[in-house]
Amino acid sequence: MRFEERYGEAVTDSAGKDDYEHHGGFPRYTPAEVGPEYGRLVDALRTLQDLAVSTAPTPEVIEDAAERVEALIDLLKPFAVPEGEQPAGRVLSLPGRGSLLMLPWTVEKFDAEGVRSRGMFRRYHLGGNGAAHGGTLPLLFDDLFGMIQHAYGRPISRTAYLHINYRKITPLDTELVVEGSVDKVEGRKTFISAVLKDREGTVLADCEALMVQLLKGQP
Numbered sequence: 001m002r003f004e005e006r007y008g009e010a011v012t013d014s015a016g017k018d019d020y021e022h023h024g025g026f027p028r029y030t031p032a033e034v035g036p037e038y039g040r041l042v043d044a045l046r047t048l049q050d051l052a053v054s055t056a057p058t059p060e061v062i063e064d065a066a067e068r069v070e071a072l073i074d075l076l077k078p079f080a081v082p083e084g085e086q087p088a089g090r091v092l093s094l095p096g097r098g099s100l101l102m103l104p105w106t107v108e109k110f111d112a113e114g115v116r117s118r119g120m121f122r123r124y125h126l127g128g129n130g131a132a133h134g135g136t137l138p139l140l141f142d143d144l145f146g147m148i149q150h151a152y153g154r155p156i157s158r159t160a161y162l163h164i165n166y167r168k169i170t171p172l173d174t175e176l177v178v179e180g181s182v183d184k185v186e187g188r189k190t191f192i193s194a195v196l197k198d199r200e201g202t203v204l205a206d207c208e209a210l211m212v213q214l215l216k217g218q219p
C-alpha cells in the first residue's frame with residue numbers, strides 16, 4: 001500500500017485539527033496531488049545530479065548540456081509559485097516527498113510511536129572514499145524529526161540543536177534504514193532521537209535533537 005493511502009488521511013486529519021495560531025508564521029502545508037509524471041521528473045533530475053558530479057565530459061558535450069539545461073530553466077521559470085504551493089516536499093508517496101533537496105528515502109512507518117524511512121545515499125551525496133558526506137546525515141535526521149513530531153501531533157517547531165554520533169562509515173548505493181521517535185515533551189520542547197542502520201542492523205549513526213514549538217508569529 002502506498003504511503004499516501006496508508007497515512008495521508010492521518011496527516012491531513014492532524015493538519016486540519018491543529019490550531020494554526022500555534023504554528024508560528026509558517027504557511028499551511030497540505031499534501032499535493034500530482035500525476036506519475038512528477039515522480040518521473042524528480043527521478044530524472046536526481047540521476048542528472050548523480051551524473052553532474054560523476055562525469056568528465058568533453059568541452060563540446062559540456063556546452064551542449066549547458067544549453068539543454070538552460071532550455072529547461074526557461075521552460076520551468078514561468079511556473080514559479082510561493083512556498084507551500086509547489087508539489088516538491090508535499091508528495092508523501094514519493095522518495096524525499098518529491099523534493100530534490102531531501103534524501104530520496106521512502107517513509108514506511110508514520111505514527112505517534114515513531115517514523116521509519118528507508119533508502120540510499122547516492123553518488124551526489126559522496127563525501128570522500130566512497131562514504132556519504134557528513135553534512136548529508138543531519139539533513140536526513142532533521143527532516144525525519146520534522147515528520148516524527150508531526151506524526152506525534154506536535155505543532156510545527158524548529159530544531160534548536162541536533163547532535164549526531166557518526167559511528168561507522170555510511171556507504172553509498174546501499175539500502176539503509178532510519179527510525180526515530182519522541183523521547184519526551186516538556187512544554188514547548190520536544191526531545192527526539194533516531195538511529196541509522198544498515199540491513200544487517202549495524203548502527204552507522206545515531207542522533208538526538210531538541211525541537212522548540214514556535215510562538216504565534218515566530219518565523
Ligand SMILES: CCCCCCCCCCCC(=O)SCCNC(=O)CCNC(=O)[C@H](O)C(C)(C)COP(=O)(O)OP(=O)(O)OC[C@H]1O[C@@H](n2cnc3c(N)ncnc32)[C@H](O)[C@@H]1OP(=O)(O)O
Pocket residue numbers: 011029030031146147150156157158159160161187188189210212213214215218
Ligand atoms: C506534511 C509533512 C510534514 C511537514 C512538517 C514541516 C516541518 C517543518 C519544520 C521546519 C524545521 C526547521 O525549519 S529547523 C531549521 C533550523 N533551525 C532553526 O533555524 C532554528 C533557529 N533558532 C530559533 O529560531 C530559536 O532559537 C528557537 C525557536 C529554536 C528557540 O527560540 P525561542 O522561541 O526564543 O525560545 P527560547 O526561550 O530561547 O527557548 C525555549 C526553551 O528551549 C530551550 N532551548 C532553546 N535552544 C536551546 C538549545 N540550543 N539547547 C538547549 N536548550 C535550548 C531554552 O532553554 C528554553 O527552555 P526552558 O527555559 O523553557 O526550559
